Amino acid sequence: MFEIPKFSLLSLEPRRPLPTAPEEPQPIFLRELPKHDKRFRYTLAHILLPVDLLVKFGIDPITLRNKAGQVMVHTAHSEDGMTWALRLLNDIDPRDPLMEIELSDTPFNRIAVNWVAMNDPRAPRFDVDRMPDGSPTLRGMAQRNIPAEIAAMQAGLAPGQVRQGLHQFRRMLQDLEQVFAAMHQYEFDVEPLFYHAAILFERHGFHYSRGEAFMRRIHEGFQPGGDLWARLDGSTPFRRTEQARTIRGRSWAIHDGILDEPWDGVKMYKRLGVHSGEDTAPDVPW
Numbered sequence: 082m083f084e085i086p087k088f089s090l091l092s093l094e095p096r097r098p099l100p101t102a103p104e105e106p107q108p109i110f111l112r113e114l115p116k117h118d119k120r121f122r123y124t125l126a127h128i129l130l131p132v133d134l135l136v137k138f139g140i141d142p143i144t145l146r147n148k149a150g151q152v153m154v155h156t157a158h159s160e161d162g163m164t165w166a167l168r169l170l171n172d173i174d175p176r177d178p179l180m181e182i183e184l185s186d187t188p189f190n191r192i193a194v195n196w197v198a199m200n201d202p203r204a205p206r207f208d209v210d211r212m213p214d215g216s217p218t219l220r221g222m223a224q225r226n227i228p229a230e231i232a233a234m235q236a237g238l239a240p241g242q243v244r245q246g247l248h249q250f251r252r253m254l255q256d257l258e259q260v261f262a263a264m265h266q267y268e269f270d271v272e273p274l275f276y277h278a279a280i281l282f283e284r285h286g287f288h289y290s291r292g293e294a295f296m297r298r299i300h301e302g303f304q305p306g307g308d309l310w311a312r313l314d315g316s317t318p319f320r321r322t323e324q325a326r327t328i329r330g331r332s333w334a335i336h337d338g339i340l341d342e343p344w345d346g347v348k349m350y351k352r353l354g355v356h357s358g359e360d361t362a363p364d365v366p367w
Contacts (some may be wrong), residue, residue: 109264112162125263126156126167129182129256131249138171138179138202147172163251164195173202177243180253191350192261193270197253204245205235221336222274230333231318239277239329240336254285260355270350277332277367279347286356292347298359299340303331312339329366 132142145154153170161337169180179202192258208229210220218224220241258268259270269364270288273279278294282290289296302309303325312334313322319337324330335344 106265111165124250128259171202174241199243199247201247234333240275240332268352272348276335277328281330282349287351288357290348290350300362
């Protein structure tokens with residue numbers, strides 16, 4: 082008869098206590114990463130890469146290579162070391178990465194998320210990031226490819242999007258929090274480039290460090306009878322009355338210059354594990 086082995090609690094414990102956290106954790110900044118062990122830097126990057134996403138697109142989750150043996154994850158530091166970027170490539174359409182993240186040290190001894198994006202390479206592409214002659218638009222911030230923007234809007238995309246996303250934004254933010262925890266950072270900053278991005282961050286728990294009153298004024302302005310509502314006069318495809326009813330629609334109208342001032346100055350931050358509960362556009366669907 083098979084006997085179940087008996088274990089004491091003592092036998093399951095390690096012979097020597099293993100440290101689980103540094104005694105005096107000091108914040109680690111991007112400019113300091115090159116000084117750290119290469120395996121630590123590799124692990125930080127790996128935290129940001131969902132295993133199921135890698136496998137789904139034919140990328141080995143350990144070696145990070147595709148079936149042809151090519152490395153599909155690229156990381157880079159700026160010359161001054163203050164900015165770090167990660168790109169997860171794909172074999173379907175090399176023009177756009179599956180995932181793109183850029184972080185920077187700030188002058189105030191914090192780390193900011195400059196850009197995060199996830200693209201589905203199987204979805205149609207809209208060239209909102211380039212003009213017909215190939216010159217860059219900086220996602221519509223420097224110049225605008227209007228026909229591409231109209232097509233993107235009609236396909237359900239928001240300003241700045243070249244493709245449909247992978248619907249993993251929440252997970253990406255959770256992974257970012259894990260990275261910042263490993264770097265002993267309790268908070269991190271973002272400066273959303275578009276109205277819809279600010280709402281997206283807000284709904285995922287970010288606080289406003291600047292611009293909350295501005296966001297609430299925008300919401301009021303899009304209410305029937307408001308100043309922004311009155312400007313939805315159909316003068317452009319981005320200024321129709323129905324734009325006021327969704328976050329994406331509002332964002333396109335703002336991108337089209339409907340405000341009295343440029344979209345600027347909204348700054349936000351996220352505390353690890355804390356949801357702010359802020360809501361500057363209550364009950365407005367995406």
